[in-house]
Amino acid sequence: MSEGDGDLQDRVASLEALMKEMLATMKSQATTSTAVPVDTTPVPPPENSGNNVNHATVEKFLKGNPITFDGSGEPKMADNWILDMESIFRTMT
Numbered sequence: 001m002s003e004g005d006g007d008l009q010d011r012v013a014s015l016e017a018l019m020k021e022m023l024a025t026m027k028s029q030a031t032t033s034t035a036v037p038v039d040t041t042p043v044p045p046p047e048n049s050g051n052n053v054n055h056a057t058v059e060k061f062l063k064g065n066p067i068t069f070d071g072s073g074e075p076k077m078a079d080n081w082i083l084d085m086e087s088i089f090r091t092m093t
Helices: 003-031 053-062 075-092
Strands: none
Touching: 053 075
């Protein structure tokens, strides 16, 4: 057995011990859950004060032809969406 094999075995043993410790912690947390109930009451939309500032802002945003992102797909799609949003917001200011 080479010196590198011993180091690898030590690492594996260390990882196994950490995994066992994490599993025990997770089991303990699952049995002693102190979850706080969440208020699921929907938040009403803000009242329109009668000005058209928000409407104009939305129109200006939509003129940038933003791409849509539904949360699924490749991480690159999310990055492209963020870059597109940033570009539109920069042109709006």
